[in-house]
Amino acid sequence: MSRPVSITLQNSQDGIAIADAIMADNPEAERKSFPAMTKIDCPGRLVIRGESVSELLGREWDPQEIHMSVISLSGTVDEDDGSFTLFWR
Amino acid sequence: MNIDIQAEAITPRRQTFSHVARRFGVDKPASRYEEATYDIQPMVNFHYRPTWEPERELYDARRTRIVMADWYVFRDPRQFYYATYNISRSAMQQSFDDAANFVEKRELVGSVGAEWRDKVAAYLIPLRHLEWAANMHCQLIADWGFGTQITSAAAFCGTDRLGLAQVISRIGLVLGDGADEKLVAGKKLWMEAPEWQPLRRLAEDLLVVRDWFEVYAAQLVVLDGLVYPLVCDAFDKAGAAHNGAPISMMTGFLSDWFADNSRWTDAVMKAAAAESEENRATLNHWLDIWGVRAVEALTPLAASVLGDLGPAAIADARTQLSARLDRLGLTFAKELAA
Numbered sequence: 001m002s003r004p005v006s007i008t009l010q011n012s013q014d015g016i017a018i019a020d021a022i023m024a025d026n027p028e029a030e031r032k033s034f035p036a037m038t039k040i041d042c043p044g045r046l047v048i049r050g051e052s053v054s055e056l057l058g059r060e061w062d063p064q065e066i067h068m069s070v071i072s073l074s075g076t077v078d079e080d081d082g083s084f085t086l087f088w089r
Numbered sequence: 090m091n092i093d094i095q096a097e098a099i100t101p102r103r104q105t106f107s108h109v110a111r112r113f114g115v116d117k118p119a120s121r122y123e124e125a126t127y128d129i130q131p132m133v134n135f136h137y138r139p140t141w142e143p144e145r146e147l148y149d150a151r152r153t154r155i156v157m158a159d160w161y162v163f164r165d166p167r168q169f170y171y172a173t174y175n176i177s178r179s180a181m182q183q184s185f186d187d188a189a190n191f192v193e194k195r196e197l198v199g200s201v202g203a204e205w206r207d208k209v210a211a212y213l214i215p216l217r218h219l220e221w222a223a224n225m226h227c228q229l230i231a232d233w234g235f236g237t238q239i240t241s242a243a244a245f246c247g248t249d250r251l252g253l254a255q256v257i258s259r260i261g262l263v264l265g266d267g268a269d270e271k272l273v274a275g276k277k278l279w280m281e282a283p284e285w286q287p288l289r290r291l292a293e294d295l296l297v298v299r300d301w302f303e304v305y306a307a308q309l310v311v312l313d314g315l316v317y318p319l320v321c322d323a324f325d326k327a328g329a330a331h332n333g334a335p336i337s338m339m340t341g342f343l344s345d346w347f348a349d350n351s352r353w354t355d356a357v358m359k360a361a362a363a364e365s366e367e368n369r370a371t372l373n374h375w376l377d378i379w380g381v382r383a384v385e386a387l388t389p390l391a392a393s394v395l396g397d398l399g400p401a402a403i404a405d406a407r408t409q410l411s412a413r414l415d416r417l418g419l420t421f422a423k424e425l426a427a
Binding site for chain 1: 091092093094099101118120121122165166167168169173177
């Protein structure tokens with residue numbers, strides 16, 4: 001079951017940090033850069049860890065803040081305090 | 090639902106400035122923090138030597154005994170540049186204002202034991218003057234330091250210290266029901282009270298230390314590393330028996346600031362110590378001499394607030410700082426260990 005999930009982020013300070021965190025935490029993720037946005041595809045499952053993003057941003061980053069950087073996403077969303085996950089049921 | 094976005098990709102010709110690209114690679118967009126700090130320090134073409142120090146260049150890495158191959162390893166984990174710094178501090182100021190307004194509006198200070206109120210005024214308000222000295226020290230680091238990464242962060246820290254002095258002043262005004270009598274009395278204590286004189290002498294001696302990294306270690310690591318735990322933990326806890334909670338609401342901000350600033354000072358000390366054994370020895374030497382002096386200077390102050398429990402509180406603060414420095418590969422005041 002490895003239909004790709006994807007997330008498209010704005011190329012803002014936060015968006016770039018989130019994209020960097022995704023690339024570090026999801027070895028199979030593939031990053032495409034567009035003007036002003038970054039699209040990341042990943043087969044099956046993609047995890048955004050709050051801790052990784054906080055580390056890159058140098059401040060406490062709440063996974064709920066992702067909504068300020070997201071342009072589009074595809075996949076089923078599973079959220080909890082520390083992470084934001086995309087997958088297909 | 091699945092929306093697939095199509096866009097005409099126009100590849101930007103460059104991702105960042107050349108000097109940043111030389112460090113991190115040409116195909117990587119740099120963060121604002123990286124663009125604002127890396128390799129900004131002027132390195133060549135200074136023309137004239139400063140009249141006040143003709144043996145040095147205008148910007149000179151030799152103004153400290155610390156030697157670094159690359160002065161840009163002092164990355165601030167908070168990644169402060171102008172915007173992020175202001176956003177962070179504006180939120181801090183807001184949270185302090187909210188707490189102070191809450192205490193003031195409900196006249197909560199009146200419910201604190203009168204004796205404890207006077208004691209808080211006596212230990213907290215003179216610290217305004219110590220914060221002012223800390224601002225001067227930070228500005229000296231910003232002025233004589235080398236490498237934008239550490240000098241810009243030091244300038245921000247200096248501004249923090251003025252802000253902290255203002256926060257303490259505001260608490261003083263709340264304690265004095267809006268009058269400045271407590272502030273005036275606090276300055277008199279700073280200038281004349283015997284328990285404050287060793288600390289004032291230490292702050293003033295530090296004003297004439299020329300090695301900016303020594304000033305960094307003495308003020309931002311040793312002195313802050315002892316004063317803040319002492320004031321925010323030990324002194325604050327002693328207030329619990331006197332219904333000191335309204336005071337703690339206003340001073341709680343100080344420990345938040347200290348935790349934030351320590352992330353930066355830890356990163357700086359760790360990087361400097363890891364560079365070479367010479368640096369480590371130099372830093373340990375400074376931690377030694379200023380550590381001994383700071384402990385001596387704070388002992389009478391702790392005794393005046395906590396009485397017989399003063400020495401234990403000092404020992405606590407020392408243990409905390411030792412543990413912190415151990416993690417960074419440094420040793421705090423070996424001489425005291427005996």
